[in-house]
Amino acid sequence: MRNINTGRKLFNRDTLVLFGPAWLVMMADMDASSYIGAAQTGATLGYGLIWLMLVLIIPLYIVQELAGRISIATRDGLGNIIRKNYGKKIASLVALPMALTDMVTYGIEYLGIGIGLEIMGLSIYYTIPAIYLIHILIVTRKKYNQAEKPLLIMSFFLIIALLLSLSLRGFISMSSPLSNPIMIKPTSGYFFLLAANVGAVIMPFMIFFQASATGLKLTGIDNTSIKISRPRSVTIMRKETLAGAIMTELLMIIAQMAFAGIPHASHASFFSTPGELGSVLTPIAGSLSPIVLGFGLIGAGFIALIAISLGSAWGIAESLNISKNSxxxxxxxxxxxxxxAIMFINPSSMISLVLYLLIFFVFTLVAPMTMLWIIGRNKKIMGDLVLSKKNEAVYLVMFALIVATACIAVAT
Structure with missing residues (x-):
């Protein structure tokens, strides 16, 4: 066999074979809660936090790259790695808080999908049970590699829907104070939105998802005739992670710009019903804009629903050593x-909590990010992929800045 590392054609093949885990987890990052956070930011501050979205590419890449690198080094999921090397109790302490926060996040994803479908004229009381069943069938009856394909297709529809939303909305005038992409306001409201956007950029399930999905993907490739070296796997994973990090933050920017300065949209309840959603978009972006946004919400919510379910369940099951059959x-x-719950709870009550939850999610990152650092610097586990002193320092600085942002928002 010709060496996989030589030749343009084979270069393209191994990249495509490994493509999926990092990209999907980044697309899942642009979920309904992130959508709401970005829209609220745009409605309140206009283009003011575009600078933050660009900066957040760095910590997002650094954290998810380490999750992918650990999986390549071990061919295992993060929950299994923690349990085998540090004990079941530590593994549970890392995974269970993620599961609790994910139960709330599920509600947001179902709500986003439900609103998107209600825009199409379909009642939430019929669509949510159907979405739940489809979601369960995908995650229980298909292997990861099979579930990955439709999600990859949906991720590109999500990108198109967001681009169309901005196209219909148009750009605000450069003479408007809301057009400034670097807005700094030392107010509690500003720091609150800043922290909410930081909370939206990395969630615990993302760390578990990329680690486990990358390990499953590599294990599947190992059972074929395709041979890809470990250094090559790392290179491809890094490129995919960087591309995904850039794309998800660009999508956050697009969502902010699409809602920039829209009257009445600065109140969280505007996302609670299709009627309210349409009422704030239609005067500026036209009658098609709620429908386009509806497709975006459905795509964002469904990708996140599957990714959260897989990442969370993998983390719990691996940490507790639950059989794959269960x-x-x-x-x-x-x-x-x-x-x-989403069919009985007033949606506006839940939506009003989204931004607060995004800030809370930052604190739930402490345990998994700490374990990533501990594992990443463990040469016995990582081998030649162990963190260098320089990379370790950068990771810890990013970690500290993420947590500090949430602390400042709470303090103010």
Whole structure:
């Protein structure tokens, strides 16, 4: 066989073979809660936090690159790695808080999908049970590699929907104070939105998802005739992670710009019903804009729903050493309460909590990010992929800045 590392054609093939985990987790990062946070930011500050979105590419890449690198080094999921090397108790302490926050996040994703479908004239009382069943069928009856393909297609529809939303909205005048992409306001409201956007950029499930999905992907490739070296795997993973980090932050910017300065949209309840959503968009962006945004919400919510379910269940099952044959039970039980609750809870009440939850998510990152650092610097586990002193210092600085942002928002 010709060496996989030589030749343009084979270069393209191994990149495509490995493509998926890093890209999907970044697209899942642009979920309904991130959508809401970005829209609220745009409605309140206009283009003012574009600078932050560009800066956030750096910590997003650094954290997710380490998750992918650990999986390449071990061919295993993060939950398994923690349990095998540091004990079941530590693994549980890292995974269970993620599961609790994910149960709330499920509700936001179901809500986003439901609103998108209601814009199409379909009642949430019929669509949410159907979405729940489709979601469960995908995660329980398909292997990761099979579930990945439709999600990759949906991710590109999400990009198109967001671009169309901005196209319909248009750009605000450069003479407007809201057009300034570097807005600094030392106010509590400003720091609150800043922290919410930081909270939206990295969530615990993303760390577990990329680690486990990358390991599953590599294990599947190992069972084929395709041979890809470890250094080559790392290079491809890094490029995909960087591309995904750039794209998801660009999507956040697009969402902010699409809602920049829209009257009445600065109140969180505007996202609670299709009627309210349309009422703020239609006067500026036209009658098609709510429908386009509806497609965007459906795509964002569904990709996130699958990624959260897989990442969270993998983390819990691996940490508690649950048999793979029992994963289906975790999938079903974890998201069922959210699917039921969303049909009975006033959506505006839940939406008003989204930005606060995004800030809270920052604190739930402390345990998994700490374990990433501990594992990444462990030469026994990582081998030649161990963190260098320089990379370790950069990681810790990013970690500290992320947590400090949330602390400042809470303090103010």
């Amino acid at each position: 994963y289906w039970l975790v999938y079903i039980l974890e998201s069922l309460p959210a699917a039921i």
